[in-house]
Amino acid sequence: MSDDRWDDAPCGLLTLDRDGTVLDANRTVLGWLGRERADVVGGARLQDLLAVGGRIYWDTHLAPLLHVDGRFDEVALELVTASGRLPVVMSAAASPGSEDVPAGVTRVAIHSAWERSRYEQELRAARSVAELSARRTRALQHATAALSSALGVDGVAAALLAAAVGPLGARSSTLWLTDPGTGLGAGLAEGEAAGSAAAPVLGDLAGRREAFVEGGRVVVPLHGQSTLQGVLSLRPYDDPGADPLDLPVLTAVGQQAGLALDRAHLYEQSASVAHELQRSLLAIAPPDDPRFAVATTYRPGVEMLEVGGDWHDIFLAGDGLLALCVGDVVGRGLAAASAMGQLRSAVRAVAGPEAGPGRLLSRLDRFVEQVEAASMATLAYAELDLATGELRYACAGHPPPLLVPADGEPRLLWDGRSPPLGAFTRPQHRGEARVRLAEGDRLLLYTDGLVERRDRTLDEGFELLRETVTGSADAPLEEVVQQLTRSMLRDESTRDDVCVLLLSWNGSVFERHVGADLSTLSATRHALGGWLASRGADRDTQMDVVLAVSEALANAAEHGLRGDPNEAVRVRAVVDRRADGRDDVVVTVHDRGQWRTPDPLIDRGRGLRIIEALVDDMLVRHEQGTTVVLRSRLQKGSS
């Protein structure tokens, strides 16, 4: 059969006999196959024209279908043609037997699926492009988020290295940051030994803004606004099938990292200004008066770069009236530090004997209305009458002061409370409270960072504070403060700023500590002289006792401390009224070292002779270190 309708039909047409042998084929199918009619008709079977998969499918499915059902429809197969495989869709039906086509002959129609197949391939390609782009966007987002949340240059460097071996898909990576003046610093490596990647040559990078491949690694220049901030080098996974590193993504990350490093440098600069400001504000010299002693500490929060708004202050608000203050300004950074400075000055300006704590806080309310950054600051403020031990105090939204009696249990002072400064609900007149200190009593002021932690309630924090301080009434103030911050902040995961001020009211007790560097020796002599004068001692008694104590301190510092800057010699003086009515000055000099009887031929030995000549009685005790007790008659005189 061969007419134009058959031969030029827009689909391939075949007839087969029972075993698939081609009885006839039109021109369309022969054109696809690229074969001559004589080559196909009568000699080839349809299954021989199919690709391998189709041949098997014919034998297992299509031939049985034809046999049983007499037809199959729209089966996707591939023809083997002269120019490769041609995807086709094939339908076939066994003839029921007619004039033209006898029974047992199968008629086959074949449509080329070339266009559809190409479309599907394009779809697949488009999908993989979309997936790649999504993967790139995700990697870029991860890296950008990590870079923008990193604090400081070290933080950015760590984030960049983590991103390199994480979302950016490198096997290992090395980062060099530029040091102003000296070029590239030492390499920081992740996943490989430091130094295993060759350091880039800065001159080679001058004009390059994009990531490039060099020596099997990808080199990413990190340009800031005006300077090259560093270079990142990434080593790809080299196993077969591993995704290659994505240069456009790395270029984008490099740009982000350069800007992040710019920001980090600026940030560290401003942070150091804030630190300097805060340090200068906290570096106060307390008034010199033997009737009290004070120790303070400030521990910045975990983000060393960010100063907080905590402060402490101690000053004379009037004659014999000592003002103590610990406060906390909301927020962090330069703004908080400068607001803290202003508020601290305002406290000093407003304080005075006629004001008192309650009125002082009310006046500060008006001040913080002008200084927005100081609003909602909290403050504990107290005034101590150094002559009587009378303490007036008030807290604006601040944790309560802790009273540590010389004898008895520590207790929190819960009175005199009102809301934070500038709070909307504040009373017009803020309250205050009073408590009378006894000689040797101590008062602790602190910021909430000392007691507040996520893993315990505030009440637990207060209880822990009380427990920690219990039994410390005899320990040196500095030691208590250090011990307190150490044990309260142990294992702490989220660290806030902490400010602590511990005051001891000595009354007629004199107490000082002298460090190993003896820098406070002179001041201690003067304070002791002043204290002796205030106890009525005449000039000779003052001179002799001061000289004897100075010698004892020098000896203790030399032998007891052995230059250890963390140790201190404690000197304590009291007036002891004896049974016969005579007043003695009793001075104890205590260090934690071993007493050594000095060689009499060197000056320490002379010192000992001087002490013996000056005082009525000298005693050396060895319990938990060395205690030297000096006793001298308190000669009273007018001068």
Added chain:
Amino acid sequence: MTFEALPDRDGGPTVLRATGELDVAVVPALLPEVPALVSAAGSVVLDLSDVTFFDSSGVRLVDLLTRECDARATPFRVVAPPGGPPRRVLELVGMADAVASDDLAAAICAVHSPDRAPRRPQR
């Protein structure tokens, strides 16, 4: 605290003047300078008139000067006014009689007339 050598006058003694507080926090740093200060001197006076605090480390300074001068046969006196802190301490350690003069004039006289100031102080 200050410690300085006053400008030499022709034929006069080398006068070293200390002021302020002489204690263990400052004296040890001065000691190494002592030999050079007195090596070329014809006679030496240490003026402690304006010293407000004086302890065993000051005694050590005086002792070192005494030794250095003695080794060179150089006359040496200390100005330590009666009632002042240096005099009190030098008396306590038994050195006042050997080295102390009441004022600068007396000290200069003493280093110029070896009869009145024994060249070799007794300990």
